[in-house]
Amino acid sequence: MNTENVRTRFAPSPTGFMHIGNLRTALYTYIIAKKYGGKFILRIEDTDQGRFVEGATEVIYDTLRKCGLNWDEGPDIGGPVGPYVQSERMGIFKQYAEQLVKSGHAYYCFCTKERMEQVHEEQKAKGITPTYDRHCRDLPKEEVDRLLAEGVPYVIRQKIPLDGETTFHDELYGDITVPNADLDDQILLKADGMPTYNFANVVDDHLMGITHVVRGNEYLSSAPKYNLLYEAFGWEIPEYIHVERIMRDATHKLAKRDGDAYFGDFVEKGYYIPAILNYIALLGWAPKGEQEIFSLDELIAEFDIGGLSKSPAIFDPVKMTAINAEWLRKISHEEFKELALPYIRQTCKREDIDIDVLVKTLQPRTELLSDIPEKVDFIDQLREYDNELFFNKKMKTNAETALPALQAVLPVLEGIADGDWTEEKIHAAVFAEIEKLGVKNGWVLLPMRAALSGKAMTPGGGIELAAILGKTESLSRIKMALEKLGQQN
């Protein structure tokens, strides 16, 4: 693969959403540019006015920026080969189409849509693939000039060679050869003077000096026609890298209704952005070694086109969550704290808690940031619980053993000075008591944890919970438990 003066481009349509598959294409495109010290270009393909969505371009900018996929040239920052919004480039395509007509690689077609529909109907009835029947392909020049002069609406079509075959090269799939007879004389310039996507793409990519075209594999079958166009212009053909799609299951691609097709969905669900990027990079690409957690910079360093897969990958939210959890564990306490705080505050408003101990206990236990509110909901308010909560089979604790355990630990906790109420000091005091009593750790700590949280599962054990809640609240909850336990007996 050529790695000189690499220029890649991401060319999304502004639909208002960033599909995770599109984002992955952007990721690979960005990585390839950066790996070889090249430029990553953003071009907005907004030629479908019918589908214009308010604010959609901002979604693209926003997503790319959040992901760190910063473009070197683009609509907002400009660049040497602008404009970078396709609708602003409309004027330039007609001359290129006419150039092809002159060189004999394209022709005017005056067929109406109605005629085409009819032809296609007939072809379908006969069981033939509907294609243009090349009715106008060999119109005499005088006839063409006359119709043009009369102002009859026309399109410009690509003049595909009638025989022979076309081979194109893909970095992943190798050489693919198709008979020219299978190729349609596709429309290049529409009746309104606007280019079709396929034509605009070729012209824009050339004009923008794109060296590597990374795109979804749905374009594989139009690649031969692209090549013919490049050849007709005498332009250098870029390197193609067609990437397979991301599927929901073997037969369905990820779609909107699954609720997990868009980048924004995942952010909302509490996924950490570098983890999202990490996971989607791995969907369809395998690194050389055993490493699985990659930052964007590491992806750039490790990426190799040979590791791309030719078969579709099924999106696995479970694996993605696992990668997310691994990221959350890997980042610093401070960074995790910053991420977790808004989620903690959803259910835990108290300010008088030891937030750092809480964050510390949360970090290894959080798979998704959105799991956090439920985990910390016992802090502001102790929920109603049953004395059954004190039962633990392995530690042989239950409501009966909890009573003496808490009775023993209460004065110990009361004896800790207010200023000494830290995880360390509590630990030292409680463990001294445990040793004195000659009991198992859990005999004391399990009831303590239950009394402090009222929950069967908590982030952290008895000591940590006490540290988090503070002295006053901890003592009050233990007394409350003693009362409950006393009543029952």
Place this chain on the structure above:
RNA sequence: GGCCCGUUGGUCAAGAGGUUAAGACGACGCCCUUUCACGGCGUAAUCAUGGGUUCAAUUCCCGUACGGGUCACCA
């Protein structure tokens, strides 16, 4: 339907004629442990299928099945 592409455990996948067919997630079990986790150890589970080629095919070739893509004045 024509053409194009693909098919290794449940999922992502390594593998490039000779391997005990990696690894990760998930599942299950064990250890650690003050719950739940983290961490550690381990178990089960894969070459779609039929023919070739070859001393030897997951690997190369052909067919079949299955899946996907594409056949617009959409992008």
